[in-house]
Amino acid sequence: MSELRLENLRKTFGAIAAVDDLSLRVADGEFVVLLGPTGAGKTTTLRLAAGLENPDAGAVFIGGREVTGLTPAERDVAFVFQQYSLYPHYTVFDNLAFPLRAPGRKWPEERIRSRVEEIAAMLDMEHKLQNRATQLSGGEMQRVSIGRALVRAPNLFLMDEPLSSLDAKLRESMRVELKRIQRDLGATILYVTHDQLEAMTLADRIGILEDGKLVQVGAPREIYENPVSVHAARRLGSPPMNILPPQALGLPDLPPAAAQIGIRPEDVELGGDSGIVARVESLEHLGASMVAGLGFGNERLHVLLDDSQRLRRGQQITFTLNREKIICFDSQGRRIDAPPAA
């Protein structure tokens, strides 16, 4: 395995900058997840790293060697696509053997067989090797396509939303499996998703992408607690961080530039005499926890509660914000570092 370094990458399609001055380092054995909405440049970043696209500016290094301009094959990376990655006219065995049979590799068939069987055992797919790719279930297909990335022990894995076409339950089990495989192999992975749960659970570090720019990189917890912008703040956490105008809350002592404040749903407390009066507008029960939607004035606020609270819709209630957890943003949505005075 090798480290991946992207330096000041830029790629435009027509007038649109899909990736804009992006720099990122994925250390050897690290699992980095790029998180962002559709069109943020996640896939383009992966394709630049793979060599499926050439950057307009910037450089790509794999294992310390500059590979900008080299073909995908010369970079020796593996790519897992969102879909369509299995060849329908091949069996599972042939699909797994396909990368090993590439003309440059010249592996003897015996060695290919033992390697494919090894990977199939790891993925628990040995009994399906002779099935045609089209006879597999969605989860099996995705296991095989991950397996196809694993067979040739590449420098690095690039994964483009590999789990997004699976149903929720399967996605969860594949997530666990993928993390296990990554730990076992010490694999370097750059992974792209728009699913924050995947990002939170898989990543050693998360990179938040917005309009082709990498706005924040850090450990999941770090970004969750210290987002640099409204955008980064709202990408992680479910329900997302509440963003409110400070004047609606009557908070004193805020920095004068604070145009918006953010508060996580779990940092709002209900009850008490001194709080702001609101009305319970919605209730979502999630098992152990519950999300209440509160309305006050023209604003709405989500609160994460444990399920023991007895609330009714339409009920009047007071709430207070945990002052230490309030994050202030300026009118552009950027973090204002000065914490609210205590």
Place this chain on the structure above:
Amino acid sequence: MTANTNKAFSVSEASGRSKAIAGALVILYALVTMIPLAWIFLTGFKSPPDSIAYPPKVVFTPSLEGYVNLFTTRSRQTPEYLESLGPPRTWYDKLVRERNMVITGPSRYKDRYVNSLVIGFGSTFLAVFLGTLAAYGFSRFKVPLKDDLLFFILSTRMMPPIAVAIPIYLMYRQLGLSDTWLGMILLYTAVNVSLAVWLLKGFVDEIPREYEEAAVIDGYSRFQAFIKVVLPQMRAGIAATAIFCLIFAWNEYAFALLLTSGTAQTAPPFIPQIIGEGGLDWPAVAAGTTLFLVPIVFFTVLLRNQLLRGITFGAVRK
């Protein structure tokens, strides 16, 4: 039946009555189209008098005279001469002697048939080959003026090909392509390649690029990825396209009549000219037509599974 009538509306299962009506219509249509074919097939086994009998004979004594006449040339002889030849050596000698004739040599049907095979399959191969490459290029690469070029390619089919018969005739005479295999293959390829490009482009478009990208990342060249990944998935489309091209080239009559007369003449202009005693030899014509149908039927049956998937233009393919 009663259990069925109260069922909720279903999109997957037709009611018994509409199935019966549909079945009847299909059978009726099949009869209408099959009767002429059946008549040709039967006529091939009639004797010449039976073939022109009025009212037409449906029940007759089968004879291979049509097939013998198709493959031979014969001359009429006096009974004395026939007597002097001794007993006929083969069954077809015998058949011919009964009409006071002797076989003088093979007919040109076999040569015409070989011409048809070479020109039909040759032009089909060439049209599909070129069509596949062009379709792949149009589908995958940024081609300047792509839409205009595709429209231009399609526009060559907007007039009947025979509209350009005279310029082609003059051109071919100048180039020495008249009455040659090469000339006919080029001509049919030129007509078919537009169809092939358009049909095949649809099939290439449906194959996700990710397949090729995955292969390229795995260490294959673009061309190897095309051969190993794209081509196998185009099989159904290629089979369907090949059949359409072959049917056109095989059945083409007007150009063949105009541009070929001797060495490269195909079967279609030859068959109607088979002359027997006192006019056209209908059993021989029918026999020639029957045999002429065989390759197309064979080819279609051989590829029928691909064809079924191909003709739906991938609409139900997953």
